[in-house]
Amino acid sequence: MGITRYSFLLNVTYISNPFIPQAMKRDLLLYLAKRGLFEEINSTTASVSKALKTSQQTVSRWLRILADQGLIELETTNTGFSTTLTPKAIGSLQDGLAELKDILQPKTEVKGKVVSGVGEGRYYVERYMDRLEKAFGFKPYPGTLNLKIDMPRLRMFCMNERMVRVQGFKKEGREFGALDGMHAQLGNVKGAILFPKRTSHPEDIIEFIAPNNLRRQLKLKDNSEVKLR
Amino acid sequence: MGITRYSFLLNVTYISNPFIPQAMKRDLLLYLAKRGLFEEINSTTASVSKALKTSQQTVSRWLRILADQGLIELETTNTGFSTTLTPKAIGSLQDGLAELKDILQPKTEVKGKVVSGVGEGRYYVERYMDRLEKAFGFKPYPGTLNLKIDMPRLRMFCMNERMVRVQGFKKEGREFGALDGMHAQLGNVKGAILFPKRTSHPEDIIEFIAPNNLRRQLKLKDNSEVKLR
DNA sequence: ATTACTAGCAAGCGAGTAT
DNA sequence: TATACTCGCTTGCTAGTAA
Numbered sequence: 287m288g289i290t291r292y293s294f295l296l297n298v299t300y301i302s303n304p305f306i307p308q309a310m311k312r313d314l315l316l317y318l319a320k321r322g323l324f325e326e327i328n329s330t331t332a333s334v335s336k337a338l339k340t341s342q343q344t345v346s347r348w349l350r351i352l353a354d355q356g357l358i359e360l361e362t363t364n365t366g367f368s369t370t371l372t373p374k375a376i377g378s379l380q381d382g383l384a385e386l387k388d389i390l391q392p393k394t395e396v397k398g399k400v401v402s403g404v405g406e407g408r409y410y411v412e413r414y415m416d417r418l419e420k421a422f423g424f425k426p427y428p429g430t431l432n433l434k435i436d437m438p439r440l441r442m443f444c445m446n447e448r449m450v451r452v453q454g455f456k457k458e459g460r461e462f463g464a465l466d467g468m469h470a471q472l473g474n475v476k477g478a479i480l481f482p483k484r485t486s487h488p489e490d491i492i493e494f495i496a497p498n499n500l501r502r503q504l505k506l507k508d509n510s511e512v513k514l515r
Numbered sequence: 516m517g518i519t520r521y522s523f524l525l526n527v528t529y530i531s532n533p534f535i536p537q538a539m540k541r542d543l544l545l546y547l548a549k550r551g552l553f554e555e556i557n558s559t560t561a562s563v564s565k566a567l568k569t570s571q572q573t574v575s576r577w578l579r580i581l582a583d584q585g586l587i588e589l590e591t592t593n594t595g596f597s598t599t600l601t602p603k604a605i606g607s608l609q610d611g612l613a614e615l616k617d618i619l620q621p622k623t624e625v626k627g628k629v630v631s632g633v634g635e636g637r638y639y640v641e642r643y644m645d646r647l648e649k650a651f652g653f654k655p656y657p658g659t660l661n662l663k664i665d666m667p668r669l670r671m672f673c674m675n676e677r678m679v680r681v682q683g684f685k686k687e688g689r690e691f692g693a694l695d696g697m698h699a700q701l702g703n704v705k706g707a708i709l710f711p712k713r714t715s716h717p718e719d720i721i722e723f724i725a726p727n728n729l730r731r732q733l734k735l736k737d738n739s740e741v742k743l744r
Numbered sequence: 745a746t747t748a749c750t751a752g753c754a755a756g757c758g759a760g761t762a763t
Numbered sequence: 764t765a766t767a768c769t770c771g772c773t774t775g776c777t778a779g780t781a782a
Contacts (some may be wrong), residue, residue: 330747331746331747331748332746342747342748343747343748343749344747347748348745349747350748362747362748363746363747364745364747365746366745366746366747366748367746367747401759413747423755448746
């Protein structure tokens, strides 16, 4: 699942399921992992129970369960306990990480369709021009390409890219609000997506800016399909 | 924690705790997230219960609990249910991801101390020379720098780097075993760590190879402290 | 001090079934 | 068919306390 393991170092042979069986014990495992993935952890059931907001007895029981499941090596003395995570536990955490990564950071390609704007794109790009150039590193063609986008996928896309903020300003006696955008590539053309604060568009339409006139350069018409990266 | 959120897109205002409260429900949340982070999920409690190996009634109860906690929007009909994750749920998953990343992929710097080898490094580097050059992209100085390493941190380091395998071979009437290694930098010198299959070293000593004689180049003596990256 | 057993109690599960 | 309520039973918790 994208995570390489070095079995000769970790001595991992087989890892059963992505998350550890009974779920509350998982919190204890995470707590221990935080204290030291490969190191010996010395503590007491009382202090752990405080951290995990449960009872001393429960921590004691959980520790023994984790040990029974082969997730930790456990030694208890009359001054506390001492434990280390086993390769199985580390593998289990890695699987959990891989699973979450898989869910949260997938495919960064978004399909869109060219639509007609109401023509105000040009006006705004001209007003924001200097600031856009500074923010995105290119002088945008004065006009925007309006794209109808599959919103769920755009959200995914956004989660993996850095947002760029363009501060608002006053000019010609009126206020221009802040706007957020992010670098993106339409086909092979590097440009940026803009998310104006207030917009007259329906929610699933975004504006794309680029150094050149994209409709001409890429021979785009309304309903042309494009891919954002 | 390293994950940027775009509140204007996700409408996240405050996210309470990294993992969702009662832990078994977490499995359901993950299941739903896999089916679609931002999309509407249509299913039935019976089919989900099969996937999660629990009862139909339990899935029904869990769904209502997740909805009560504001983690999902839930609508039930007499043909099944329909749900979407809320920003709070996505934030919760992101926190979980960040937490695991934090635990499993931290600091990739390892301190080590120069120690004396038994002198066999030169012999082996000379025998493996061509293969090492092919594997790592540089012609190693015929000799190894032996480093005493903090093993837990080395394991961490290994988890984030790609392992390179050098196949074994026969030469001069004897067998030379396969060995694993990985690219690493000692100070500013690019080289590689070697993990021979069988070694006469204690477990916390590794061998470092580089294009030049490091002891001379970096004026290293026994007990000199070095940093691996 | 500790860990951890016992026992009584609370929470959670799921078969039956209402809606 | 669905969802979801009831209720008997199991699982798991924690106070008391032994070791």
